[in-house]
Structures are given as structure tokens and as C-alpha cells.
Amino acid sequence: MQESSNDYRKYLNPAVISKLNSLELRARLVVEGFMVGLHKSPYHGFSVEFTQHRPYMQGDSVKDIDWKAYGKTERFFIKQYEEETNLKSYILLDSSKSMGYSSGTNISKLDYAITLVAGLSYLMIKQQDAVGLSLYSETIDKYFPPKTSRAYLQEMLKSLSSLTPSNKTNTATSLNIIAEKIKRRGLVIIFSDFFDDINSILKALKHFRYQKNEVIVFQILDPIERSFAFGNDAVFKDLETEDEITTQPYQIQKAYRESMESFLNKIKTECLNSNIEYNLIETSMPFDKALFSYIQKRSKLF
Numbered sequence: 001m002q003e004s005s006n007d008y009r010k011y012l013n014p015a016v017i018s019k020l021n022s023l024e025l026r027a028r029l030v031v032e033g034f035m036v037g038l039h040k041s042p043y044h045g046f047s048v049e050f051t052q053h054r055p056y057m058q059g060d061s062v063k064d065i066d067w068k069a070y071g072k073t074e075r076f077f078i079k080q081y082e083e084e085t086n087l088k089s090y091i092l093l094d095s096s097k098s099m100g101y102s103s104g105t106n107i108s109k110l111d112y113a114i115t116l117v118a119g120l121s122y123l124m125i126k127q128q129d130a131v132g133l134s135l136y137s138e139t140i141d142k143y144f145p146p147k148t149s150r151a152y153l154q155e156m157l158k159s160l161s162s163l164t165p166s167n168k169t170n171t172a173t174s175l176n177i178i179a180e181k182i183k184r185r186g187l188v189i190i191f192s193d194f195f196d197d198i199n200s201i202l203k204a205l206k207h208f209r210y211q212k213n214e215v216i217v218f219q220i221l222d223p224i225e226r227s228f229a230f231g232n233d234a235v236f237k238d239l240e241t242e243d244e245i246t247t248q249p250y251q252i253q254k255a256y257r258e259s260m261e262s263f264l265n266k267i268k269t270e271c272l273n274s275n276i277e278y279n280l281i282e283t284s285m286p287f288d289k290a291l292f293s294y295i296q297k298r299s300k301l302f
Helices: 002-006 008-012 023-038 067-073 109-126 150-161 171-181 198-210 223-227 249-273 288-300
Strands: 053-055 077-079 088-094 130-136 140-147 187-192 214-221 234-237 244-247 277-282
Touching (some): 008 023, 023 109, 023 150, 023 288, 088 109, 088 140, 109 288, 130 171, 171 198, 187 288, 214 223, 214 288, 223 249, 249 277, 277 288
Parallel strands (some): 088 187, 214 277
Antiparallel strands (some): 053 077, 234 244
């Protein structure tokens, strides 16, 4: 008992989980570790039974209160029915070459995102929601429309397992194409470093909102992409164009950091102004931050 209560966080550690070859196992352990963590600080008391219950609100019928749930939690919950709890989620993953970057002992941005996408997909289907997946770079490389089947999950995990970073980024065009494919509004979740023309990207993100979709953005970065904490001399290579430049990082570190923070703040501000939930994730972070962001959004929709 002591081990299970203290060790759950190891399954949320990217360095630990990345050593497992099976993506399905990674997904399951991340979700199980996350579920245990929900019952501990800082998420103590948060209900994970969101497909069966929602908090009682003024105007709800007393006959729909789940008194067994009240006995366990001393909180009022309303029983929900299947037609109330179905959600279509559309997960979009940038697999362009820039997502292949990693520094030090960190896993690559793409590997980090793949594990998160697998975990989210596993969690959604476990909760009987429909989940779809789009893999994109210069164009749409794979498109899975949302379904609830566990066999369908296996197909998506298979594609994720064989995914490698390739091609240049064309995020805005890809997002606009996917937005047009969505015929029934739902929850759109996007994973990318967003290293592309920012104004075009922001316009494309708003495309989903015009269609009344809820949107969560996860901007995935390697820690050093924010800190620029390189050594004395370094050769920088663009992963997509293969252009190279030799410089002394400390000479441009201040200007780089200011430019990067301006870039990040613009994305964050524009997202918030458009009611798009924005999350900045570094590849050294445990996986629970992203999963909890999804759970919070999911619970607010019903």
C-alpha cells in the first residue's frame, strides 16, 4: 500500500515512461498514475467519475442525486445518462521535423506528445467518449475520425508507435483543412511547438472556435528552447531546412529569451482572448499537467 501511494508519480515521469517499448503500456500506466494522483494534492477531492456524474446545481431534481456518491464524498452529484456524456474529441498532432528536437536527457518533443496523445486517447475511450486523431506536417498525413471502439484505439496507437518527425511545418494550412472536416462540434486538442508563422496559426485556431468547438492548445517545448542555456560555442541547425549557423550563445541569449517570451505571450494572449485554453508544456514536466487540463475542460462541458 505504501509503495502504490508514493510511487504513482514515476508513471508520470517522461524519462521513466519513455523507456517502455509498448505505447499501449505507456498510455495505461500514465493514465493509472494520473488517476492515483487525482486523489492527492493538489487535486484532492476532484471527481474522476465524470462520465457518470456531475456536480449538483441549483434547479436540478433532487431525485437525480446519487446518494451513494454523497455518502462517500459528502458532496452532491447528479447521475448522468449516456446521451448527456458522449463527447467527440479531435486530437491534432504536429509531426514535423522541428518536433524531433531534444536536449540533454530529455525526450524529444514528438515522443513526449505521442505519449500524451496515447494517454489521452486511452482515457477518452475508457470513459466511452469518441476520439479521433490527425497527424500533420506540411499536410495531413493521417486522419482518424472520432470513434469509441477499443479496436480503433489500437489502430491509432499503431500509427503513433511508428511515427517519426518528417517534413517541414505547415500548421495553419493543416489546421484549416482539419477544421473543415469536423462536421459535429466537439473538443479539439492540438499538440505542437507552433514554430511557424504565428499570425496564420492564430487565425487557424480561431477557425475551430468559429465552428463552436471547444479548443485546448498544448505548446510543447524542450526546456533549452526557452532558456537558451547552451555552452560557449555552438552550431545551430534548422531541423527542417538544414541551414546551419555557428555562434556564441551567451552573446545572443538575452535577445533570444526576450524574443521567445514575446512569441509565447502572443500565442497565450490571443488564445485567451478567443476562449481557447492555452498550456505551455516542457518535455521535462510530468504528464499530469496536460491530463488534468483535459479533465477540467471535459467536466465543464457537461
